[in-house]
Amino acid sequence: MEIDYSKIKVIGFDADDTLWVNETYFRDTEEKFASLLDKYETKNKIDQELFKTEINNLEIYGYGVKGFVLSMIESALDLSNNKVSLATIGDILNLGKEMLSHPVELLDGVEEVLRKLKDHYRLIVLTKGDLLDQERKLEKSGLSKYFHHVEVLSDKKEINYKNLLEHLRIPVSEFLMVGNSLKSDVLPIINIGAKAIHIPFHTTWQHEEVKLEEHQNGHLTLNTITELLKYLNYGNGSE
Structure with a gap:
């Protein structure tokens, strides 16, 4: 199934195990x-x-x-x-x-992708966890300059996403979420009518795992974050 991303104006990125190792x-x-x-x-x-x-x-x-x-x-x-x-x-x-205090280890291709997308989309970080720790990691990562907004959520359920998008005045039809967790980054987003792209990490916390029959259609799964450039209005990867 081909998914149309032509209306996307805002891209939300999960942080842990999407931007850096966690x-x-x-x-x-x-x-x-x-x-x-x-x-x-x-x-x-x-x-x-x-x-x-x-x-x-x-x-x-x-x-x-x-x-x-x-x-x-x-x-x-x-x-x-x-x-x-x-x-x-x-x-x-x-x-x-x-x-x-562990150094932040960016995943391959992350900065390249953010650099190429930042002039075409409004980029935001949507993550959960401890506020101080996530702020520290973002600062150490050197990625802050690519994002218009950073939000550390207490959880990533449908209501959390809906409230945040309403607060930021982002129509669901214009929003795309990118993350490594089906449970937190993909399924709630699909359920509220927005779009999501799943980029699995090689290890997943038990609490974030979902059974195959719980997966829903309507999202794309990629092997690496660099593959995003093939599907978005950035086009074929040319400058």
Whole structure:
């Protein structure tokens, strides 16, 4: 099915794992966390309990590294029956600080695409997570100059998108969302009548996964962000 993007005037980009690497660092930290607690439980059990704790805490802490660290500490206490040492709690806090201070690693082709699109479209960042952390990553990325607006949402559900587009006075017919998550970046956008392009990342948080039968038609899936240039009014990639 060919999708018409000729009316698009505003393009929203997810940040984590669309513009820069993010989920890989969470998976690496989970490995280190499991090693810290390996005398209490198996790695599989530790992973399961941490994920369960994260999900239970989403309404309280929201998304991002800080909530993840608090969930690791809570899980460590639960898995050890409150016997985990203060030194281990300190190690968990340091894991979080390492994540928050990690250099920003842009995905291949991101800056090239933004540079070529910025004069043809209004570009905005629509991401979720911790406000301070996302602002830090955007600043360190060097990409701020390409965006007209940056919005850090508490969640990415239909109502969040609808409210934001109304606030920014962006008609849904003129909006395109680009992101790596079907659950957060694609399905809610399709459901409100806008357009979405899915660019999968090689690893996805369990909470963001959707079953195949939940996928909906009406969106394009690309292998890399550079392929965007083939489908938008930027044309065939010529300057």
